[in-house]
Amino acid sequence: MEYLKSDFTDIEKIYIGDVPAYVVTPKLNLEKYKTIIFYHGWSSCAKNQIFRANIFAGYGYQVVLPEARFHGERGTLDYESEEVSKENMMKVIMHNIEEFPSIYKYVIENLNVDEKNIAVAGHSMGAITAGGLFTFKKDLKTALLFNGTMNWKDVVDTLIEGEDEISYERMRINDFMIQMNPQIHLENIENRALGLFNGAEDETVPPISQENFYNEVVERYENKDIIVFEKFENTRHQLTTQMLENAIVFLKEKADF
Known part of the structure; x- marks a missing residue:
């Protein structure tokens, strides 16, 4: 990890219960930091996000990088297998959601955090995670979602496409995802700063799903500048x-963060 070290940030490996994580903090000697909890995507790991975290830290943000289940030092899977991803991706997202309260508590109690300025962010599976957390944790100031979607039903439909039957466990998890779908809880999102960033040619998480969400939710915003x-x-x-x-x-310019 030597190549990831910077003269301008401190990188610390921590454990939040059973969850490994990295904390990247700018060397600004501030009493409190605006903090981003950033979730990695399917097949990636927390360590692979340190370079990105250094970029955010370069602009004054402290970044916490939790490790998802079945990733990094928490185990490995055949991520290229369509069957494996269909069987496990929803489990990992649900597990991220379940672990968040303990991560949030740790961040508040153990890091130099401005409690009024905590954000969530993520890429791909991590963006789906962060979107759900943002929807139901109103203490979070803002969210940055990269190549994700806030319509969890689209995710479920994609993962069950072509399957004649699925296990009871997957049915239970899919039901959870559909009930917690941010798309049907827009009242929790309206008038909160939210940044959505998608690749136009993304075939893994097609941007049309996020675009449809945006077009629906933006109508509820009084200040439409704070959602992009x-x-x-x-x-x-x-x-x-x-x-x-x-x-x-x-x-900096829209979210007041």
């Missing part, structure tokens, strides 16, 4: 430097 949906041309399922730059501009 940006679709990046010639971009597939990847988090680009342009997305990061636009996200930081959104935080």
Whole structure:
């Protein structure tokens, strides 16, 4: 991890219960930091997000990077297998949701955090996670979702497509996802700062799902400047430097974060 170290940030490995995580803090000697809890995507890991976290830290944000179940040091799967992803992705998202209260509590109690300025963010599976957390945790100031969707029914439908029958456990998890679908809880989202960034050519999480969500929820906003949906041309399922730059501009200029 030596190559990830920076003269301008401190990187600490921590454990929040059984959850490994990294904390990336700018060397600004502030009493409290605006803090982003950032979730990685399917097949990635917390360590792989440190470079991105350093970018956010370069603009003054403290970043917490939790490790998802079946990823990094918490185990591995055949991520390329369609059967494995269909069987496990919803489990991982639900597990992220279940673990968040303890992560949030740890952040509040153990890190130098401005409690009024905590955000969630993520890429792909992590963006789906962060969107759900933002919907139901109103203490969160804002969210940045990269190549994700706030319509969880679209995710469930994609993962069960072509299957004649699924296990009881997966049915239970799918029911949970549909009931917690941010798309049907717009009253929890309206008038809260939200940044949505998707690749126009993304075939893994097609941007039309997020665009449809945005078009519905933006009508509920009094100040439409604090919610953005940006679709990046010639971009597939990847988090680009342009997305990061636009996200930081959104935080600074739109989200008051």
